Amino acid sequence: MFYSCSPAHAASGTLRARARTGTRSAIVDIHCHVMTPEAAALTKDLDDPGRAATATFAHPLTREVSRKQDETVRVPLTSIEARLKSMDKDGIDIQAISPAPVYYYWTEPELGRECARLINDNIARIVATHPDRFVGLGTLPLQAPALAVAELERCVKELGLRGVEIGTNIGGVELADERFRPFWAKAQELDVMIFMHPAGFTQPQRLADHYFTNIIGNPLDTTVAVSHLIFGGVLDAYPKLKICLAHGGGYAAAYSGRFDHAHGARSDCRRLIKKKPTSYLKKFYFDTIVFTHHQLEYLASVYGTDHILLGTDYPYDMALPNPVGFVNGAKLTRADKTAILGGNAAKLLKIKMPPGNARAKKPATRSRKK
Ligand SMILES: [Zn+2]
Numbered sequence: 117m118f119y120s121c122s123p124a125h126a127a128s129g130t131l132r133a134r135a136r137t138g139t140r141s142a143i144v145d146i147h148c149h150v151m152t153p154e155a156a157a158l159t160k161d162l163d164d165p166g167r168a169a170t171a172t173f174a175h176p177l178t179r180e181v182s183r184k185q186d187e188t189v190r191v192p193l194t195s196i197e198a199r200l201k202s203m204d205k206d207g208i209d210i211q212a213i214s215p216a217p218v219y220y221y222w223t224e225p226e227l228g229r230e231c232a233r234l235i236n237d238n239i240a241r242i243v244a245t246h247p248d249r250f251v252g253l254g255t256l257p258l259q260a261p262a263l264a265v266a267e268l269e270r271c272v273k274e275l276g277l278r279g280v281e282i283g284t285n286i287g288g289v290e291l292a293d294e295r296f297r298p299f300w301a302k303a304q305e306l307d308v309m310i311f312m313h314p315a316g317f318t319q320p321q322r323l324a325d326h327y328f329t330n331i332i333g334n335p336l337d338t339t340v341a342v343s344h345l346i347f348g349g350v351l352d353a354y355p356k357l358k359i360c361l362a363h364g365g366g367y368a369a370a371y372s373g374r375f376d377h378a379h380g381a382r383s384d385c386r387r388l389i390k391k392k393p394t395s396y397l398k399k400f401y402f403d404t405i406v407f408t409h410h411q412l413e414y415l416a417s418v419y420g421t422d423h424i425l426l427g428t429d430y431p432y433d434m435a436l437p438n439p440v441g442f443v444n445g446a447k448l449t450r451a452d453k454t455a456i457l458g459g460n461a462a463k464l465l466k467i468k469m470p471p472g473n474a475r476a477k478k479p480a481t482r483s484r485k486k
Contacts, residue, residue: 141454142209143440144461146311147362147403147427149216151193152238155231156218165222166315170329173320178327185433192431196245202430203249207440209458211430212465213239214253214281217315221259221287228257232267240275251465252277253311258286261295265302272306278465279309279358284341288318291341292348304354309401309464313362314338330434338366342400346375349388351396358464359399360425364406369415372397401464403427404456405436409446421452425461 171179192198193216203211220231236254243250254271256264271277280303285291303310317323317333338361345351345359361369375393378385389396401423402415416424426443429435436442443456461467 142458142462142467143207144210144212144426144458144465144467145203145206145208145428145430145439146212146309146360146425146461146465147313147405148199148211148213148430149193149432150213150239150242151190151216152235153194154238155220155234158227158231158234159220159223162223166219169316169320173324173329174327175325178324181327189431196242199430200246200249206428206438208428210249210251210461210467212251212253212278212311212461213242214311214313215239215255217281217283217313219255219283219315220257221283223257223259225257225260225263228259229263229267231255232257233270236267236271236275236277240277243276251467253309254280256280256282256299258282258296258299261299265298268299268302268306268308272308277308279311281311281313284312284314284337285318290344290348292344292350297350297353300350300354300357304356307356308358310357310359311362312338312341312359314341314366335363335366338363339368342366342368342397343375346393346396347385347389351399352389352391355399357399358401360401360403360464362403362405362427362429364404364411364415365400365402368397369400369402369419370411372418398423401425401460404439404443405429405434407436409442412443412446413448416446416448416452416456421448421455422460424456425464426457 170182174182192202199211203209215235220228223231232255236252239252239254243252252275254267254275254277256267256271258264268280271280282291286293286296289295314334314337316329317337320329320333323329323333342361342365351357372394375397379389379393398419400419402419403425404412405427406412406415412424426439427436428439440457443453446453448456
């Protein structure tokens with residue numbers, strides 16, 4: 117079985133799926149990061165509020181552990197050779213590479229655009245080196261929505277990227293804010309995947325100990341963002357958006373009954389949406405970074421195996437170990453595992469498969485609790 121990563125405008129390349137993974141289909145990791153040092157260098161002397169918060173709201177031991185991690189991940193974040201070696205070790209055929217979640221939303225618009233262009237050009241360059249192993253997800257200067265829309269078009273139409281990574285708020289502004297509607301409209305029109313990835317919680321004052329800024333703060337910010345997108349009517353206005361949530365969707369995916377109860381019980385919870393909140397929640401996609409089989413099986417049963425995608429969080433210490441083995445160990449059918457490991461990502465990211473590939477064309481099994 118062969119998969120091709122290449123759209124019509126990119127170099128062609130085919131890939132023989134790795135037999136050792138236990139499946140004949142290609143394995144696609146949709147959550148793996150790349151660093152672009154040129155963008156970091158451009159802003160290193162400026163006052164980054166995110167960097168300041170990370171330094172302030174952290175136990176001294178957290179600062180030390182994170183400092184060491186920053187050193188160890190620099191090579192895997194920047195070296196293509198190290199990345200390929202790690203992919204081969206883990207049985208990953210294709211990475212959908214996205215920027216390290218360091219957003220430049222705090223910069224002036226022109227500088228934000230310059231950072232985004234540097235990062236997106238770097239991602240496109242990496243993809244071009246091995247078009248059979250990588251597809252790209254870009255970044256946008258969302259602090260200036262008009263510039264973001266233009267950069268999104270450039271990413272997709274000129275660079276051949278398959279979507280973009282965005283934060284869970286834009287400098288503290290919720291994604292349901294009216295100013296972002298042109299971005300959502302363009303993302304829907306271009307039919308590209310939006311990979312929503314948090315960068316800590318906006319109010320970290322109570323999260324300084326035990327690395328809570330990440331282990332609680334990241335899923336919490338995703339939860340707040342998802343709630344705004346649902347209750348704020350974004351999914352109502354743009355029903356064809358394809359938004360994939362990092363870290364299994366945070367806490368939103370686990371406690372959605374409270375959304376629907378409030379929607380029925382209180383008029384202030386249904387001002388902007390027509391249907392039950394969970395009907396919108398089921399439109400999202402979720403990665404597999406949940407660490408326990410019961411949570412993965414829960415996501416699959418509630419949201420459908422066609423809405424779950426393999427993700428690792430390469431190359432950080434919060435990454436999912438043995439990602440392919442983790443999915444294969446879940447109580448799911450072989451067809452479901454095949455879809456989660458790569459079939460769903462191939463569809464969302466438009467990784468082309470040759471004609472006559474009946475198994476790959478077959479829709480993923482949907483086993484969703486009503
Ligand atoms: Zn990540």
